[in-house]
Amino acid sequence: MNPFDIPVIAAVLAAAADALLALGALVTPAGAIVLVTLAVRALLVPVGVSVAKAAQGRRRRIAPQLAELQRRYRKNPEKLQKATLELYAAEKVSPLAGCLPMLAQLPVISLVYALFAYPTIAGEPNRLLDESLLGAGLGRHLLDVGSGFQPSDLVFVALLVVLAAVAWVNRRMTLRDAALAPAPSPDAPGAALLNPSGPLSWAPFLVLAAAAVVPLAATLYLAVSGVWSATERRILRHVYA
Secondary structure, rough: HHHHEEEEEEEEHHHHHHHHHHHHHHHOOHHHHHHHHHHHHHHOOOHEEEEEEEHEEEHHHHHEEEEHHHHHHOOOHHHHHHHHHHHHHHOOOOHHHHHHHHHHHHHHHHHHHHHHHOOOOOOEEEEHHHHHEEOOEOOHHHHHHHHHOOHHHHHHHHHHHHHHHHHHHHHHHHHHHHHHHOOOOOOOOOOHOOOOOOOHEEEEHHHHHHHHOEEEHHHHHHHHHHHHHHHHHHHHHHHHO
């Protein structure tokens, strides 16, 4: 059973579709998605500020302790790793804290996905699928390009370039933010979480995989949100440096 056919969820989708169409009549449906994205990101600014302040405060507070651990266990990487994990746990420092703004957006991203993923909403034809961005249907998927490339599909290329650039910027900032952490032994428990150049440092690029399976409308949301996120993060890093 399609969960979006459940009466309550279908009613929510129908109301959201009508609201998006109404806003799209004032600008364009694609423009409406951009405006919704900006509104959501504006509402989440306090979350970003709180995360940045907390992260900087904790980094500043534990810096002397990290330096002492590096000095004490510089010849024993495994003990250094264990002690560092214990310090991070005691100080409630989480490498995933910066993901809070994105996690908070999941309901909105899921809603945008659902609005452009199905031909009907609440038993009625989905009029949003008739809308496009520079000729590319907002319900079109990147995977559809394989069945026949169209000039309008260059929109996908442009958005993927934006997402890749944002991921690259975010990874660079993550590496800089993690510079205080000691380089752990590759075989030590939890090394992937603490190594600033480890596998998790490539996590920002996972958004490219998401862009391949969601409608163009959701890809547009991810691109606009990503640019906002990278800009906000860069500003907050300077403000709370």
